[in-house]
Amino acid sequence: MNPELKELYQEVILDHNKSPRNFRVMEDADRKIEGFNPLCGDHYVVYLKVRDGVVQDLSFTGSGCAISKASASVMSSIVKGKSVQEAELLFEKFHQLVMGDLNGEANAESLGKLIAFAGVSEFPARVKCASLAWHTLHTALTSNEEQVSTE
């Protein structure tokens, strides 16, 4: 396989695409917010339960490409249990990562499993796929909107 492609479709991503974590409807969610990418038809719903500034539970449903689904899955497992502030910080770093703007080892380390998405920066057309779930989460945490679109 072409090395860039290998970077993009890492095992972690293929695995989370095949068996996404926290892939379920949350009946008692505090917030439920939809994210769309009208260009490729990706569509997710992110469910959120926040208590005392901490993300207690996070789940999602929907469909889309491997990159967007794996991103939502990894996001859900990483953000669960983090404070809203920490989640927002991760969102920023993740964005820098997929844009290829992240510098410094320390920054990379703090990303944990998210580092699997570093390869996305070589595929500008896929940045929106990788960040759709994160934009949706960000909006869920910071505003009252009910829909997010990456267009």
Next chain:
Amino acid sequence: MISTQTQPTKLTFDVVKIRKDFPILSQQVHGKALVYLDNAATSQKPQVVIDSLVRYYTEFNSNVHRGVHLLSEQATKAYEESRVKVQRYINAKRSEEIIFTRGTTEGINLVAQSFGRANIHEGDEIIISGMEHHSNIVPWQMLCAEKKATLRVIPIDDNGEIILDEYVKLFNDKTRFAAYTHVSNALGTVNPIKHMIETAHAHNVPVLIDGAQAIPHLRIDVQELDYDFYVFSSHKMFGPTGIGVVYGKKSLLETMPPYQGGGDMIKSVTFEKTIYNDLPYKFEAGTPNIADTIAFGVAIDYLNSLDFEAIHDYEQELLEYATEKLSTVNGLTIIGTAREKAGVVSFTLDGIHPHDIGTILDTEGIAIRTGHHCAQLVMQRFCVPATARASFAFYNTKNEIDALVDGINKVKEIFS
């Protein structure tokens, strides 16, 4: 390339030679020979078209219809020659029936805003089909919202064909207009428009045909089928972007108010009253896209230099070959299996999103389209979020289709 042994009779044109007319095709992308299968989005341009653009800017760049100097006369002449070339190409009766726009989208908006706003009133109905490009939905929706009119949609069956019995039933005494595509960009379906136009005309309803996907593949004769409006883009027929055509019957165009106001569309302006120019200038406000219009004429010359029948047969052969080859891939479903199709194979792969297919094929040098192709209603009809679409032009080869199939097998390996 093509083996003349297996297909000795059909191939009366030489694809190897034709490919040399299109410089971009000999390119490499990601270190692989480019396999361009995104022709429905935009086609590639032959060298003569590219040269025409350079020549205009190098030798006679000048505004049209205004100057008294030589360059302006040359530019005007070449610009108006393109109009006549288009007229002949689609066999319109008069050159005034050819209106230049930026493309299909602008053309449909022109008809909706000009003819539509003048003739559609509260309670009226407009018929479109369930396989329209967004360009042939949204302008009508906007018009309906403004006028409190209603959009009626012709349903399509599982093969991606219009259900004609349902179409006929949509007509009633409130029906004022119909608009549908000749060839579907998402499914490849060629619609039975002769029959459909006859039905509409029997109810005194004028029809707009979106010819964006038909014009590169089919011979269009606007008089033969009695088209009211036929709209298309140059860039899908081997010409430049930014130029397209509304063909309209003179009798209809004459009754229509201008679409935009400005220079060139008037005969005289006072602060009290403006007298509009004659056709087609009434609909061409402002400085037009001169270089691209002239190059569009050159693209038509190029098409005229080819044997259209041979091209058509060859493209059908490519389509059959691709359909057959792709059908053998496990887990692959072709979306759109109409009896009559042109140049498009849309498909899905079990468990693999089209976007991932597109990225992986790209690294193999293969350009296809993925997504909803501006036809979300079609995607909803077939319950898929998106498809992968390979679309062909006469410069494509069976080898390229083989490369596509190999690429798809690589995609499956990665996701296995």
